[in-house]
Structure formats: C-alpha cells, structure tokens
Amino acid sequence: MSLIQPTRTICTRCSRLTLTINQSKSLKFHNYRSFASSSSSRSTNRLNHQNRKWPRLALTILGITIPTTYLFFPNNNSKKSLKPNEYSDQKVTSIKTLSNQHKLITIPIDFKSKEFFENPFKIDGNFSNKENNEIVIQHIMIKSNDLQIERPYTFINDPLNDNEIRMVIKRVQGGEVGRVVHNLKDGDSIGVRGPIPTFSIYPNKYDKIIMISTGTGISPFLQFLSKLSSSSSSSNNKLIKDKNLPKLHLIHLKPLKGKEDWSNSNEDESFLPFLTNKSNLKDKLKITRIELDEFLNKELILNSLKGFKDIEKNQNVLFLICLPPNLMKPLCGNILPNRQGPITGILGEMGLTNEQVWKLD
Numbered sequence: 001m002s003l004i005q006p007t008r009t010i011c012t013r014c015s016r017l018t019l020t021i022n023q024s025k026s027l028k029f030h031n032y033r034s035f036a037s038s039s040s041s042r043s044t045n046r047l048n049h050q051n052r053k054w055p056r057l058a059l060t061i062l063g064i065t066i067p068t069t070y071l072f073f074p075n076n077n078s079k080k081s082l083k084p085n086e087y088s089d090q091k092v093t094s095i096k097t098l099s100n101q102h103k104l105i106t107i108p109i110d111f112k113s114k115e116f117f118e119n120p121f122k123i124d125g126n127f128s129n130k131e132n133n134e135i136v137i138q139h140i141m142i143k144s145n146d147l148q149i150e151r152p153y154t155f156i157n158d159p160l161n162d163n164e165i166r167m168v169i170k171r172v173q174g175g176e177v178g179r180v181v182h183n184l185k186d187g188d189s190i191g192v193r194g195p196i197p198t199f200s201i202y203p204n205k206y207d208k209i210i211m212i213s214t215g216t217g218i219s220p221f222l223q224f225l226s227k228l229s230s231s232s233s234s235s236n237n238k239l240i241k242d243k244n245l246p247k248l249h250l251i252h253l254k255p256l257k258g259k260e261d262w263s264n265s266n267e268d269e270s271f272l273p274f275l276t277n278k279s280n281l282k283d284k285l286k287i288t289r290i291e292l293d294e295f296l297n298k299e300l301i302l303n304s305l306k307g308f309k310d311i312e313k314n315q316n317v318l319f320l321i322c323l324p325p326n327l328m329k330p331l332c333g334n335i336l337p338n339r340q341g342p343i344t345g346i347l348g349e350m351g352l353t354n355e356q357v358w359k360l361d
C-alpha cells in the first residue's frame with residue numbers, strides 16, 4: 001500500500017501554508033471557501049458539485065494520511081533532544097519540594113540525547129577514555145526566558161542508567177534562574193542545553209578519593225558516585241570491579257541549625273541513605289557528616305580525616321572540594337579567575353599540592 005503524502009508549499013501570494021495532494025488535483029484549503037461561495041453559473045455549479053465531492057474525498061484521505069505521515073515522519077521541530085550548544089524546551093516531569101530553598105527537578109531524556117551520556121566529551125573536546133574507565137562529571141545550563149540569562153546545574157544521578165536527569169536547585173535571595181525553576185509546575189517546559197563537561201576523573205588511578213562539600217556542592221559527588229556505582233555493577237565493564245575501586249570518603253557538612261538536611265532524606269535514590277546501601281559501594285564508601293559552625297573548624301576536618309595520615313605521603317590520594325568561598329578559603333584557598341590557585345589553608349599545611357586537590361566551583 002502506498003502512502004499518499006500531501007505536499008506542503010507556501011503560497012507566494014498570501015504566504016499561507018498550502019497542502020497539495022497530487023499536482024494535477026491541487027487542493028488549496030485556503031482558496032476553497034471563497035471559490036465555492038462566489039460561483040453562480042450552471043457550469044460553475046457543476047464544478048461546485050464536483051468540488052464539493054473533492055474536498056470530502058480529500059479530507060478523508062488527509063484524515064488518514066496526515067496522522068500516519070506524522071507517526072512515521074515526525075516533524076523535526078517536535079524532537080526535543082538535548083544539545084550542548086543549542087537550547088531546547090524540555091519537559092519537567094516532577095518537581096519535589098525538599099526544603100524552603102531546595103527543589104528536586106526531573107527531566108526525562110530521549111534516546112538520541114543518551115549519546116552525550118554514553119560517549120561524553122571532556123573539557124578538552126575529546127571523548128572520554130572509556131577503556132580506562134574515565135568518568136566525566138557533567139552539568140546542564142538552564143535559561144531564564146525573561147532575562148535571557150543562563151546558569152549551570154549539576155545533576156545528581158547517572159542519566160544513562162535512569163533515562164532522566166535529576167537536579168537539586170537552590171533558590172537564593174534575588175536569584176533569577178532559581179526563581180524561574182522554583183515557579184515551575186509538573187509538566188511545564190524549560191530551556192535547557194547540555195550536557196557540558198565539568199571535570200573528568202580516572203577513579204582507578206587513586207587509592208583514595210576524599211570529597212568535601214556542603215549544600216548543593218554535594219551534587220557533583222552524588223553524580224560521580226552514581227556513575228561509579230552503575231559502571232562498577234555493569235557486566236560489560238570488566239575493569240571497574242569492586243576490588244579496583246578506590247576507597248571513597250564523602251565529608252558532607254550539615255546545614256546550619258534550623259535548615260533541612262535534604263541530602264539525608266529518602267526523597268531520591270541518589271541521596272545519602274541510598275548511597276550507603278549500594279552494595280557495590282558499601283565496603284568502599286565512608287560518609288562523614290560535620291556540624292557546620294559558621295566557620296570551618298580545623299579540628300573537625302582533621303578528625304574526619306582520621307586514618308588519612310597513613311596515606312598522607314601517598315601520591316594516589318585525591319581531594320575534591322566543592323565549598324562556597326568562605327569555607328573553601330580556610331580549607332585549601334580560593335579558586336582564582338580561570339585557574340585553581342595554590343593549595344593553602346588546612347590542606348596546604350598538610351603538604352598537599354594541586355595534583356592532589358581539585359577545587360570545584
């Protein structure tokens with residue numbers, strides 16, 4: 001059975017869309033009504049009679065063919081795949097309130113978008129070295145249509161595993177994109193581009209990886225641990241197996257008194273209670289919570305790093321730090337414009353270098 005496809009043309013006179021079935025029996029929807037109403041002679045009536053039949057037949061054919069055509073040849077504009085360099089409207093399928101300031105946002109990803117997670121590219125533009133188990137931590141950009149500004153957000157899960165990206169978005173006072181996201185309702189759409197690489201890491205290269213965060217600074221670590229967990233449990237990845245995983249230590253500062261500890265809730269399976277139960281990370285992952293006392297307390301940090309002394313001189317330790325400037329500075333020194341800056345503060349005093357400490361925005 002052959003499909004009769006209407007040809008789409010734009011009328012040069014009136015610029016309106018014209019659907020044409022077969023060039024010889026051109027049916028111009030926008031002309032039909034005026035043609036029929038203006039005819040008065042017999043011949044015109046006969047023509048009218050014929051024409052009355054044609055539209056009915058044509059409409060019947062179109063009624064069958066347009067939906068069929070749409071099914072098999074969907075319009076390109078309807079595809080909503082993610083692209084790193086171009087915004088597309090993405091549907092937000094779930095919005096959960098985690099605290100007064102935090103919302104958990106879920107955006108499903110389609111089959112085509114998966115390639116960016118399956119074969120992620122790195123900051124240097126090259127594809128990740130999957131054979132050597134390189135893991136790329138990624139973020140997406142969300143834009144505010146009102147002000148035409150964009151902000152980066154790091155998802156907390158492994159999209160390849162979950163077919164969706166999930167993010168925790170904090171609303172800060174006077175914040176524009178935070179306001180836009182917090183006003184969304186389930187089913188609304190938002191402009192997204194990405195994924196974009198944040199940093200990449202070869203976990204097998206290290207004996208121990210220590211991650212220190214507070215608030216939404218934990219997001220890159222939740223993503224890293226989710227990706228590590230799914231790659232170590234995947235049967236086709238022979239190299240990252242439990243025994244090859246580094247020791248993992250996540251030190252997450254507790255929120256100030258009176259604020260909700262969303263990362264310790266059961267609201268999402270990337271959060272701490274689920275991470276600690278992931279069978280393939282269980283023996284490797286240690287989670288320490290530190291009471292945040294406005295300022296970073298050296299004693300508390302050193303206490304939480306107990307056992308670290310054993311490997312202090314070991315080159316194979318990596319610190320990943322994602323803290324706001326007021327906490328980053330006393331721990332390891334602030335990030336300088338366009339570069340990491342020297343390792344100072346508590347970690348600097350311990351003799352750690354830029355090789356062993358990565359500061360994250």
Ligand SMILES: Cc1cc2nc3c(=O)[nH]c(=O)nc-3n(C[C@H](O)[C@H](O)[C@H](O)COP(=O)(O)OP(=O)(O)OC[C@H]3O[C@@H](n4cnc5c(N)ncnc54)[C@H](O)[C@@H]3O)c2cc1C
Binds near residue numbers: 139168170177198216
């Ligand atoms: C790589 C990367 C990943 C990120 N991932 C996340 C994420 O997963 N979740 C998330 O919530 N944010 C994340 N951020 C921060 C985010 O991109 C925005 O900076 C933040 O949401 C504020 O944007 P806004 O438009 O709402 O506020 P803006 O209009 O940019 O800021 C309004 C005011 O709030 C201040 N402000 C900005 N951020 C904070 C803050 N954290 N605390 C207090 N005051 C602040 C600004 O200085 C300004 O005065 C990430 C940033 C980077 C660089």
